[in-house]
Amino acid sequence: MVVGQQVSVVRAALLVWVGALLEAALTPLLEFGWVSPKFVILAIVVAAADQRDLQALLLGFFGGVLTDALGGGIFGVGALAGLAAATISMRAGAMRRKGGVAPVLTVAAALGVAVYDVLGLLAPALAGDAVPPLGTYLMAGVLPDVLLNAALAYLFGAWVFGAIVKKGEEEV
Amino acid sequence: MGRKKSNAASGLAGLVILCIASLVLFTIYVREDEGGPLHTVQLGAAEVLRPVRSLLNLAASPVQGAGDRIGNAFDGSREAELERRAREYEEDAAEAAGLRQENERLRRLLEAEDPAFDYAPLARVVAPVGDQLSDKFVINVGTEDGVKPEQPVVVGDNVLVGRTTSTVTPHTAEVMLITDQDFAAGVRLVPPDAPAEPPEGEAPYGQGLLQTGWEGYLGVNYVDLEARVEKGDFVVTSGRAGDRELLFPPGLLVGTVETVTSLDIDQYQKIVVEPTVRPADLQEVRVVVGW
Numbered sequence: 001m002v003v004g005q006q007v008s009v010v011r012a013a014l015l016v017w018v019g020a021l022l023e024a025a026l027t028p029l030l031e032f033g034w035v036s037p038k039f040v041i042l043a044i045v046v047a048a049a050d051q052r053d054l055q056a057l058l059l060g061f062f063g064g065v066l067t068d069a070l071g072g073g074i075f076g077v078g079a080l081a082g083l084a085a086a087t088i089s090m091r092a093g094a095m096r097r098k099g100g101v102a103p104v105l106t107v108a109a110a111l112g113v114a115v116y117d118v119l120g121l122l123a124p125a126l127a128g129d130a131v132p133p134l135g136t137y138l139m140a141g142v143l144p145d146v147l148l149n150a151a152l153a154y155l156f157g158a159w160v161f162g163a164i165v166k167k168g169e170e171e172v
Numbered sequence: 173m174g175r176k177k178s179n180a181a182s183g184l185a186g187l188v189i190l191c192i193a194s195l196v197l198f199t200i201y202v203r204e205d206e207g208g209p210l211h212t213v214q215l216g217a218a219e220v221l222r223p224v225r226s227l228l229n230l231a232a233s234p235v236q237g238a239g240d241r242i243g244n245a246f247d248g249s250r251e252a253e254l255e256r257r258a259r260e261y262e263e264d265a266a267e268a269a270g271l272r273q274e275n276e277r278l279r280r281l282l283e284a285e286d287p288a289f290d291y292a293p294l295a296r297v298v299a300p301v302g303d304q305l306s307d308k309f310v311i312n313v314g315t316e317d318g319v320k321p322e323q324p325v326v327v328g329d330n331v332l333v334g335r336t337t338s339t340v341t342p343h344t345a346e347v348m349l350i351t352d353q354d355f356a357a358g359v360r361l362v363p364p365d366a367p368a369e370p371p372e373g374e375a376p377y378g379q380g381l382l383q384t385g386w387e388g389y390l391g392v393n394y395v396d397l398e399a400r401v402e403k404g405d406f407v408v409t410s411g412r413a414g415d416r417e418l419l420f421p422p423g424l425l426v427g428t429v430e431t432v433t434s435l436d437i438d439q440y441q442k443i444v445v446e447p448t449v450r451p452a453d454l455q456e457v458r459v460v461v462g463w
Binding site: 021024025026028029031033034035036053054057058061064065068069070071072073074075076077079080083087090120121123124126127129130131132133136141145 | 180182183186187190191193194195196197198199200201202210213214217218221224225228229232299300301302303304305306308339346353354386
């Protein structure tokens, strides 16, 4: 454990901003059916990983709102999903003390993306738009989407997390 | 690397408040009209993001082009030149078949004026947008070019590929493709060598609602079992989309009938349509701004 190590709020906010921008501009180019990288969820999971509760929630909420504004989808879906991702990432903190960063971020990202996908189906259904059958969507959309984004979190999550951490001088 | 905790009660209160805020945003967005504050924010963001999307699309185009070439290597029938010629042929044939019967009625409606369409300037596809449940892209023409919400978007003169949504800025417009599950258009199913009306005593031409099912195919719903429909018939717009009269002008070509099936217990025929243009291949389109 490193003493004096903390996540920079500014870097975390910047990471979420970049994630929202990529989600709005790059994700549509990388879609394969219902599967695509969820940059904003990955960014929120990493950014909220070691924040105070309220800071993490605000990062998730405003990251989601930014995605809603930039992406053109239904407003509120991104905000709620960002909030869920931040909450999951916060609660994963206890697990992190026992294991490495990457596995915990992977689990948090998988859960966050699953919530995002389900909200992405629920919101248009509530708004009266056409939606696919739930079973088909869960199997052909949510499941592969979760696997893809969990893999991305496992491969790059710890590295990005390291980039937003301000390291202290002492190590024990 | 221990997590810093704030007061648990304040964290929970924050979570509840932000959840409520998210639901309030959702409710406002769904209930407000297209000029509402949240829609306006999205319009502004779309305008701001246009250069970024253009750049990313440009950067991704070699990758997409390579993907297309690899796909074509495995499927010789999708040769680009052949597609272009086939599209031209189908356009001409559709004009000879579908438009022939619609022109007479349209002329009467327009009091003998020429029913030619008015187009906005040729538009380039900037980038795909939207969530994974939608099929939309942004083009680089907007209100300053005469484009308004809910206008037909075509390739060539009359091949329908989608319609503009409510997200139209001065320099951009969002287009919902015919393959989007929320797209719908009233269509007629016209034989390639069709006379203006079916001969006396024969079944009427099929009419129905063009939609893309969640199974992924483009189809025509609500076509009566008695209606005459055969493989190879042209699918052209009828000028109706549910209760929205003339959302599309009559006579725009969508594609050809690929399969027709029906069972005795069915109330309607099941029709699958092969679109004339694959939306994924689009690079330049035109918005029909007047008809």
